[in-house]
Every structure is written in structure tokens, then in C-alpha cells.
Amino acid sequence: MSLRISFKGLGLVEKPREKEYDVVIVGGGPAGVTAAIYSARYMLKTLVVTKEKGGQLNKIGYIENYPGVRRIMGPEFIDKLYEHLEYYKVPVVIDEVVDIKRSDEMFDVLTSLGERFTSKTIILALGVVKRKLGVPGEEEFLGRGVSYCAPCDAPLFRGKVVAVIGGGDSAASAALLLTEYARKVYIVHRRDKLRAQPFYIRQLKENPKV
Template identity: 50%
Template structure:
């Protein structure tokens, strides 16, 4: 075990986790944040224009700012990956891949979700340079440009609608053929100047400092072709990597952590916030708000353990 017993351990360093750390430390809790990196999905957004009180900010810059605030109040950080969690009477033990085990009276799970990727050459290198996993975040950066949306179903078509609102010409790349139930979606897309490219996958994303084109492969013929685009929106959904949570807290059918309105999971003392939860909307400001709620709820939980008064409101 490292660092003695903390009041609270927060797993995750994105908007939810960092905000939770800020609120927990302001309540005087000895707080440890375990995260592989700082920013989480915020780092995928080169420019955020819908965070209240800030005209525009890079996602990483916003994350660093919240981290610095939390550190000012005493938050500690360990850069590692959490791989296990267990309960020992009134304490919880979080195991990490490299640095050992850490114990705390309460835990906040805020490690977000991971976008499903294409796993093709050029993708990782061009993230934030034309490759995006969030149309609602990044569509304004591609106003009037040619973009490709890779995926199908409601998730991808919502991205198409968002992009078309900014005057984009959109190519929607789909490895299959449309079913009868998809005809209405196709007609709607065609009326919005969207080019439907069926039976195709992306085999490479090209560009030096930013996306210039994608290589398409026809899954029926094997033939490859190149399509010039300024952006690629990978809209195949997100994965909650919560296998290590199974049997410890309740998960829904999508692997998301089920919480109540106070951020409490099915296990008392364990809270969750942000995109890893079953909340409908996945946005930075919502994740931050949930992080604050989870931290205040965890504070009250710890106060109850210690037989001390809890807080019902806090505007400070």
C-alpha cells in the first residue's frame, strides 16, 4: 500500500475526475487522483466553445487549469492505470498496474469512455488535426468543409445533422448496405447534401500536419479509392471499459456504471461521475457538474462514517 489511507480516491483525470478532486479538496478531504493522463476526452477537443464563462479554450488547457486548481487545495496525483478495486470493511483498495495499491474511505469512478477507433494508419497521428470522435464538440471547426462520417445508425446520423448545420458536404462511410428501415434516414441525408458510400471501410487516413484524404476499401470487391476530405468523424460509439467493475457495482447493458442523482453507485461509498456513468448526455460541462456532485456526496458519506454533520448545500 502507498501513501497511507486517503479520504477519497478518484479514478480518472478528465473533466469529471478533476472537478471532483477540486471539490473534494476544498472540503478538506485528503484526495488522490489516479489517472493515466490529464484531460481524458477533453484532449480530443482542440477548441471548446460551449463551456460556460469561457469564450473558447483548448480541451487540454481547460483540463490543466482545473488540475492546477485542485493541486492548490492539496490534491495528489499518481499517473498510472487502475486495474482493480476491492472493499475491506469501511475502506476501499484500488490496485494499479505499476505503482501498487492505494486505500481510501470512498472512491469516485470517473475514468470516462473510450471512443471506438478505426485502428488504421494515420488515425492516432491526426487526432485533433482533422480526426475527431465528437461532432457536437468539433463541427464548428469544419464550417463549410468536406468531411467524412464513419459509422451508421442514429449515432452517425446525428453527427451528419450537426455537421450539415455548418454547411459541410458530408460523406457517410458505411461497411454494409442500408436496410429497409434505414431508407428514411438515407432520404433525409440526401436532402441535406450528404453522399452515402456503402460497402466501404476506411483503410488509411492521409495527411502531413492535418487530414487531407482517406483511403476507402470496397468490402465486396477489395478495390481501393482515395477521397479528399478535410476531416474524419469516427462515429461508431464509445466503450465503457468497466470489465474490472463487474460484480462490484451495477452496470447497465452498455457497461456504464449506474448511479443515482447524487452519484452513488450500487455500493455505498463508491460514487461515479462523467461519461462512464449511465447519464444520457456526454458533455464536458455535464461531466464537471457530476464530478462536483459526486465529491460532495462522498464528503457527506465520509462525514457520516465519522459521526460528523453533513452538508446540504455549498455555494463556496
């Protein structure tokens, strides 16, 4: 029997994890959390299974285009998403889904740790993965100067000269965050102009470090 263990006060509380749901959502980023909240509001028994809470939000610097929130860091926004989800008492399993099969009128969901859940409906909110350049030295120097996560690693570049590859919103946001630490930030882009939002482009042009 699989057990979910939590601390409550000074006691240790153990209870079996439920196995059958109306909706299982694979993915714990903003889309997955939003789907879970809507499912719960319709009184559907809902479960979220995700490798990590927040998905790509863990790798985003400042979010400045979400209605009602002027400026917030990605990891801080994750906390708010899951506070909202907790209000609806939706359980979250931190694990990777490795197999989904249809059995009669139900779906069987298997995780990498061997847990199995059944559900009437599956919602896939799988998010995205970072695209690599595929250039020499990229893998060799990963974690030693090469990074895919500005919010994670920006402090490591304090006082250094940094290059950001790309010209979209992610690159612009990363470059702006890096200016808080790096001595100089270069943006390397294959086109003759950036594709980022004008709001970001204006900030880049006004920043003397870029």
C-alpha cells in the same frame, strides 16, 4: 517504500507518497477533477489516480459550450483544470487502477505499477472510450490515414480530402477543426440529418470546405 520525486529549485526533493486517504478518485477527466475539488473543499484527504490527465479532452478540438469560456482547445482546458486542482494541493498519480477490494471499513486500491492506497470512499469517474466502426482496413490503416483524434492528427491531413464518420457533436467538432488543414471534408452519417447541436450544424453549412 514508494517515492515521489520532484524538482524544486536546483535541489532534488524526495518524499514518501501518502498511502491512506478519505477519498480516492479513479479518473482524471473533468468529472474526476470536479469531484476532487469538491472533496478537497470539504477538507477531505483526496487522491486522483488516472491513466492520463484530462481523459477525452485530449482528443477534443475546440470547446465552445462551457460557461465563462467562449472558445478553448481541449488540451488547453486540461491545463486550466489541473491548475485549479493544484490550488487545492490534491496529489495526482499517473497510473492505471487494476484492482479495488473492500477490507473492513476501507477500500484497497492497487495500481499497475504496484502502488497500493487505502481509502474510506472511492469515486469512479471512468469516462468513455471511442467506439470503433469494425470495418475492413480500420485496424490495418490506423495511424496511416485512419485516426480517432482530430486535434492530435489534423495537421497530418493538410491539403488532403478527409471523411469524418458520424453526425453528433464530436464528429461536427472534428470536421470543423479539420477544415483548418484539409482541402475538403466530407461527413458520412447513417441518418438523414445530423444529431449535432444547431450551433455546429450552422457552422458546417456555412463552411465551403464541408
